[in-house]
Amino acid sequence: MTIAARVGIIGGNGWLGNALASSAVTKGVIDPARLVLSSRSGTRGAIDIPGATWTRDNGELARQSDVILLSVRPEQYPAVVIDASGKLVVSLMAAIPAAIIAKRTGAERIVRSMPNAAMSIGKSFTPWFAAAAVTPEDKRLVQTLFECCGDGDEVPEERHIDYCSGLCGSGAAFPGLLAQAMIEQAVAQGLPLSFARRAAKSVLIDASQLLAEHEDPAPVVQAMIDYRGTTAAALQTMIDCGFKTAVGAGLDAAAKKAAAMAAGLTGQLR
Numbered sequence: 001m002t003i004a005a006r007v008g009i010i011g012g013n014g015w016l017g018n019a020l021a022s023s024a025v026t027k028g029v030i031d032p033a034r035l036v037l038s039s040r041s042g043t044r045g046a047i048d049i050p051g052a053t054w055t056r057d058n059g060e061l062a063r064q065s066d067v068i069l070l071s072v073r074p075e076q077y078p079a080v081v082i083d084a085s086g087k088l089v090v091s092l093m094a095a096i097p098a099a100i101i102a103k104r105t106g107a108e109r110i111v112r113s114m115p116n117a118a119m120s121i122g123k124s125f126t127p128w129f130a131a132a133a134v135t136p137e138d139k140r141l142v143q144t145l146f147e148c149c150g151d152g153d154e155v156p157e158e159r160h161i162d163y164c165s166g167l168c169g170s171g172a173a174f175p176g177l178l179a180q181a182m183i184e185q186a187v188a189q190g191l192p193l194s195f196a197r198r199a200a201k202s203v204l205i206d207a208s209q210l211l212a213e214h215e216d217p218a219p220v221v222q223a224m225i226d227y228r229g230t231t232a233a234a235l236q237t238m239i240d241c242g243f244k245t246a247v248g249a250g251l252d253a254a255a256k257k258a259a260a261m262a263a264g265l266t267g268q269l270r
C-alpha cells in the first residue's frame with residue numbers, strides 16, 4: 001500500500017520518528033514530497049530524507065498534514081500545541097493517554113502505538129490501539145506504516161499499550177541485559193572478554209533463531225529440560241532463582257512507570 005495522505009512527523013529527527021520516516025520513504029510507502037518533519041533542534045544527526053520538508057513550526061506541520069505522528073518524548077509533549085481537528089493522530093509516545101491527546105489536538109481519530117528501539121533496523125514489533133472514531137482505512141494506513149519498520153498488530157484496549165511499554169517497547173533492551181550478565185559471569189571464570197562477548201552475542205543473536213521455527217517457545221524450553229543434561233540444570237536453577245518472577249516484575253515496572261509519567265504530566269497537559 002502506498003500512503004496517499006500527507007504525513008507529518010513531530011520529532012522527525014529523533015530515534016523513532018527519523019527511522020520510520022526514512023524506512024517509509026525508502027520502501028516507497030510515503031512520497032517524500034508529501035512528508036513534513038519537525039524538530040526542535042534542526043536536522044542534526046538525522047538520516048537525510050531527500051525531498052521531505054523540514055520545519056521547526058509544529059502548527060505549520062499540522063496544517064500541511066492529513067496524518068500527524070507524535071514522536072517526541074512524553075516530557076516534551078506539553079510544548080507541542082497543534083490543532084489536528086479532523087485529522088488522524090498517531091502517537092508513538094509512552095504514557096500519554098489517547099483522551100489527553102484528543103483534548104489537546106482536537107482530533108478524534110487517535111491511535112496510540114508502542115514501537116521499540118529496533119525500529120532503527122526495521123525490526124520493531126509495534127502494537128497499536130485505535131480510538132473508536134478511527135476508520136478501517138486509517139487502521140490499514142497505520143499497519144502499513146509500522147510494517148515499514150518491522151511488523152505491528154492492533155490491541156483491543158488502550159491499557160494493553162501501557163502494558164506493552166515493557167513487553168514490546170522496553171523488550172528490545174532485554175537481550176542486551178541477558179548478554180551482559182552472561183559476559184560478566186564468563187569473565188569472572190577467567191575467559192577473555194572478547195571471547196565472552198562473541199559467545200554471548202552468538203547465543204542471543206544466532207542460537208535464538210531456534211525459536212524462529214516455533215510459534216510457541218515453550219516446547220523448545222521443554223525439549224531442553226526433557227534432555228536432562230546440563231541445559232536442564234541451568235534452566236531449572238535460573239527458574240528456581242526467580243527468573244520468571246524477575247521478568248514479570250520488570251514488565252509490571254515499565255507499565256507502572258508509564259502510569260506514573262502520565263500522572264506526573266497531568267498538570268502540564270491541559
Ligand SMILES: NC(=O)C1=CN([C@@H]2O[C@H](COP(=O)(O)OP(=O)(O)OC[C@H]3O[C@@H](n4cnc5c(N)ncnc54)[C@H](O)[C@@H]3O)[C@@H](O)[C@H]2O)C=CC1
Nearest residue numbers: 011013014015016039040071072073074093094115117169
Ligand atoms: N526509543 C525507544 O526505544 C522508544 C520510544 N518510545 C516513545 O517514542 C517517543 C520518541 O522517542 P525517541 O525517538 O526515542 O526520542 P528522541 O529523543 O530520539 O526523539 C525525540 C525528538 O523530538 C524532538 N523534539 C522535542 N521537542 C520537540 C518539539 N516541540 N517539536 C518538534 N520536535 C521536538 C527532539 O529534538 C528529538 O529529536 C517517546 O515518546 C518515547 O516514549 C516508545 C517505545 C520505544
Ligand SMILES: O=C(O)[C@@H]1CCC=N1
Nearest residue numbers: 094116165168169170
Ligand atoms: O524507555 C522508554 O521510556 C521508552 C518508552 C517505552 C520504551 N522505551
